[in-house]
Each structure stands twice: as C-alpha cells, then as structure tokens.
Amino acid sequence: MWGTTFNRSRSEQTTVPCHECGAQLKIQRSCHEVFMRCESCDRIYDIADYVAEMDDAMERFMEGVYCDRV
Structure with a gap:
C-alpha cells in the first residue's frame, strides 16, 4: 500500500x-x-x-517526496 508509511503532507514546520x-x-x-519558506x-x-x-522534521518530510521533485 503506497502512501501508508510515507508523509504526504504539503508542508512541515x-x-x-x-x-x-x-x-x-x-x-x-x-x-x-x-x-524552504520563511513565514516571517x-x-x-x-x-x-x-x-x-x-533536522528530524525535514528528514521525515523528505522521506515522502518523490525523487524527481528534489
């Protein structure tokens, strides 16, 4: 089941x-x-x-990103 173990959110703090x-x-x-976006x-x-x-949040986020978007 693709997507059940991956982070698919559009953004992460x-x-x-x-x-x-x-x-x-x-x-x-x-x-x-x-x-990367600075809201400030x-x-x-x-x-x-x-x-x-x-950091950990960035690493978790990148785990769910397709390689052709990096």
Missing part, C-alpha cells in the same frame, strides 16, 4: 533557522519541487541551501 532573519523555516512541496520574512530558499542543517 522545522527547527532550521532562516539565513536572513533567524525564524524557523517550513519545508514545503509543490507539484514539481521542494523548497516571506523568503523562499532552495532546499540545497539547507541540506547540511537538516
């Missing part, structure tokens, strides 16, 4: 700080890509900019 303002980022996915300063970042800072 992380503890990863925004490089601009320091607020916690959300990881989000669209139909075609995954990105309204900036959007490429996921590659934050891979080195990945």
